[in-house]
Amino acid sequence: MSRVVGAAGLLGGAALVVAASSRPLFEQVRVDSGHRTGYRMSLWGSEYTSPDGIVAAGMDPVRFGVPVVVAAVLLVVAAVLVLAESRLPARAAAAARVGAVAAAALLLGSVWTIGQLVVVMARRDDITTGSVDSSGGSAMWLLVAACGAALVGALLVQRRPRRAVEPEGAVVYQLPDDTAADTPPMGVGIHPEVSTEESSPT
Amino acid sequence: MRSRLGLFALLAGAVLTLVGALLPLYHQAYRLAEQLEFEVTAWNVRTITGPQPDSDEFRSSVQYGIPLAVAAGLLVLAALFLRHRRxxxxxRFLAAxxxxxxxxxxxTILQVYLRLAQGNRRADPITLTSPGLGLWILAIACVVALVGGVLVQRVPDQLERAPEPEGPVVYRLPDSEEHEQVS
Known part of the structure; x- marks a missing residue:
């Protein structure tokens, strides 16, 4: 049950990344002596809005989306493998569970680093004239939610480690079913014709 | 042997991460009227030549070092608790x-560097960006930590099967009077 919920978490994380990829990571609106300019940054590029309302794409944008999208693809692959676990050999199933953790962590590492940048941009208040309104965009929050969903999902698809049960009382090892290993009635192998009654002292 | 090698790789990855974060990630040289060069690490920016700011070394605006330091700390934790029973x-989850x-x-840092390095390809670039030693060491740290993380994982065969008893099997009979030797 927790495996299915976990796989849904992994898929949900990937879906949130897709939703975030077309939204702004960071937005800034600056009003200076009646002129309104805007700056938007997304996972794939940035754009400026001039006072005339003309939108121009920024030069050489940072493609933050690359590691994030790779992580989302890995999340989907891991979720599919975890769901098909029963049809996979034990090794592949274990690898899929480890892969789910790896994909969620890749997302976390890249989103956190992008977050470090967005935090600084949103805090920047070195512009002295006019009013500046800068804020983290909706994509940033979606990415944080995606990390949460993916990490919880990765945790849920893990198997609880089997703890060795401490033996109580007598330790009995069961030998493989092999009649040759059974102790004969007399303790030593005696031909069946020699009856037990004759040889046993009463 | 396998897991011990993995443990050392995790620790080495953590050390390399911390060292890489302290070394310059990239250099930037501005070709203005006066020469100005910057070295950017994950924690701060250092000017090499040109007009001196308030201090020679100042805090970088973007603290890439924080996620790196947290990752290094978690790698050490994973290595320490690997042999722990509980x-x-x-x-192993952390190591994965x-x-x-x-x-x-x-x-992500590499993506930022690649964007800065794109400017180099222009006909007359104002800013020249070159990778620093820190970026290479961080890349090596990634590989070393990955190898460690893979080595410490358990193969399912080891996990599922109970160890077979070796040597003679001794049956312990319940302590009852019937089996006491008659002297």
């Missing part, structure tokens, strides 16, 4: 994830 599984978290952080 938290061994948690340590944290190296990839490191990869995510370094990859």
């Amino acid at each position: 938290f061994g599984a948690v340590a 994830g944290v190296p990839l978290m490191l990869v995510g952080a370094v990859w």
Whole structure:
């Protein structure tokens, strides 16, 4: 049950990344002596809005989306493998569970680093004239939610480690079913014709 | 042997991450009227030549070092608790994830570097960006930590099967009077 919920978490994380990829990571609106300019940054590029309302794409944008999208693809692959676990050999199933953790962590590492940048941009208040309104965009929050969903999902698809049960009382090892290993009635192998009654002292 | 090698790789990855974060990630040289060069690490910016700011070394605006330091700390935790009876599984979970978290952080820094280096290709670039030693060391840290994370994972065969008893099997009979020797 927790495996299915976990796989849904992994898929949900990937879906949130897709939703975030077309939204702004960071937005800034600056009003200076009646002129309104805007700056938007997304996972794939940035754009400026001039006072005339003309939108121009920024030069050489940072493609933050690359590691994030790779992580989302890995999340989907891991979720599919975890769901098909029963049809996979034990090794592949274990690898899929480890892969789910790896994909969620890749997302976390890249989103956190992008977050470090967005935090600084949103805090920047070195512009002295006019009013500046800068804020983290909706994509940033979606990415944080995606990390949460993916990490919880990765945790849920893990198997609880089997703890060795401490033996109580007598330790009995069961030998493989092999009649040759059974102790004969007399303790030593005696031909069946020699009856037990004759040889046993009463 | 396998898991011990993995443990050392995790620790080495953590050390390399911390060292890489302290070394310059990239250099930037501005070709203005006066020469100005910057060295950017994950924590601060250092000017090499040109007009001196308030201090020679000042805090970088973007603290890439924070996720890197957290990843290094978690790698050490994973290595420490790997042999722990109770938290061994948690340590293996961390060992599977944290190296990839490191990869995510370094990859994002690399994307920033690639954007800056794009300017080099222009006909007359004002800014020349070149990779620093820190970026290479962080890349090596990623590989080392990844190898460690893979080595400490358990193969399912080891996990599922109970160890077979070796040597003679001794049956212990329940302590009852019937079996006491008659002297």
